[in-house]
Amino acid sequence: MTNTFEPVIIGFTCNWCSYRAADLAGTARVKYPPNIRLIRLMCSGRLDPTFVFKALSSGADGVLITGCHPGECHYLEQNYKALRRYLMLRRVLVQMGIEPERIRLVWASAAEGVKLAQEIASFTEEIRALGPLNWNGIEPAVAQPEKEVAYET
């Protein structure tokens, strides 16, 4: 087993934009790190801050929150709600002793598959540099494979 740290990242995507962006990245064969586990919400405004705490307390090393660009929300302006929650979440994380960089907010329209893939890649590297979020007594969320069983050439 290699010693390189593979971060576990939970990504919350919006049904109307960033989820489609991820879809587009897939169909266009744009590669992004497999460290991210995408969860589709109907809107970034659905993102209850509980989801972020739950992810981090259950073993995730970082949380990516994605939504439509400002002014383009399918539900008018719920993405602004996500922005405000994100800004407040960061402040609370600092007080709880967690690097605020472990959560990131990204706007990505349905056409921005490449941009989303780049953001996922840079976020993964940032979390890798930060290292694991060490919860005492918590097992890593996913068992690491002994060796790579499949790879692309």
Add this chain to the structure above:
Amino acid sequence: MKPKFAMYWAASCGGCEIAVLNIHEKILDVDANFEVVFWPVAMDAKIKDVEALPDGDILLTLFNGGIRNAENEHMAHLLRRKSKILVAFGSCANEGCIPGLANLSSQEEIFDAVYAGVSTNNPLRVRPQFNWQIPEGELHIPEFYPVLRTLDQVVNVDYYIPGCPPESHQIAAVIDHVIQVLQGKAELPPPGSVLGANGTTVCDECTRRRNVKMIKKFRRIQELPEIDPTLCLLEQGIPCNGPATRNGCGALCPKAGAQCIGCYGPAAGVVDYGARLIAAFASVIDSNDPQEIDRILDGLPDPAGQIYRFNLAKSLLRKARKEV
């Protein structure tokens, strides 16, 4: 023979005991229906008396206070073993309460604040030693744990009575109910129930008028020249914890013109109390501009203290970070 009753305090202030005594003449019903075997605040009894009881001999134990040190933990295990019904009584036993806020600091920081803070005259920098050798033998004081835990993080708890302290009329109602159960006129609620409180939020009981909440500035209550006595406090920019807090208190604070600080803990269905409040506060900020939002958030100088004032030991993040 009357069934046995006990009440114990661990890491707490003693307010819960006062709240029990505050049920006035109802306390005579307690005495009429129970034999009080252990209640350090109200009567003289020793731990060895409890240890001598058969397991499960105490019918009802009200346990208040969090688990801060080894003695608290020992008593929690002892009373769990001796009690048929163990109730986490009050905010500390339920969710950590104010003592739980110390979980934001390391043990060293806590000791520095207590034994070397500005209010302490301690030139020799004496610190408690958990084990100390003297000519007569070894002295022990209970080990101080790195974090405060709630009662149900240490032992199984049958029922929860929230509040800091629980309202006396709610305590009286619970005692009435238990007495009715003893007389065969009522049944016990399902295990794990929250007693002496309701399920929805403080806003539900609050009589203030509510419109659309749009806040340009958070303010502390003393910074407002005048408070509208009938308008929702959150709408006036005062961070009121009512939207996430369990009701049952009768919305006493908002009715008196002070914001809810959240002593009854999370409302039914709330997984993480602070996260629910982040959602509530962030949603009412009247701005879509990141810089301005940040400026408005500056009005909450201690967000973690605001949203986890009573609930830190039970928060998802801190629960995950248990170090004991």
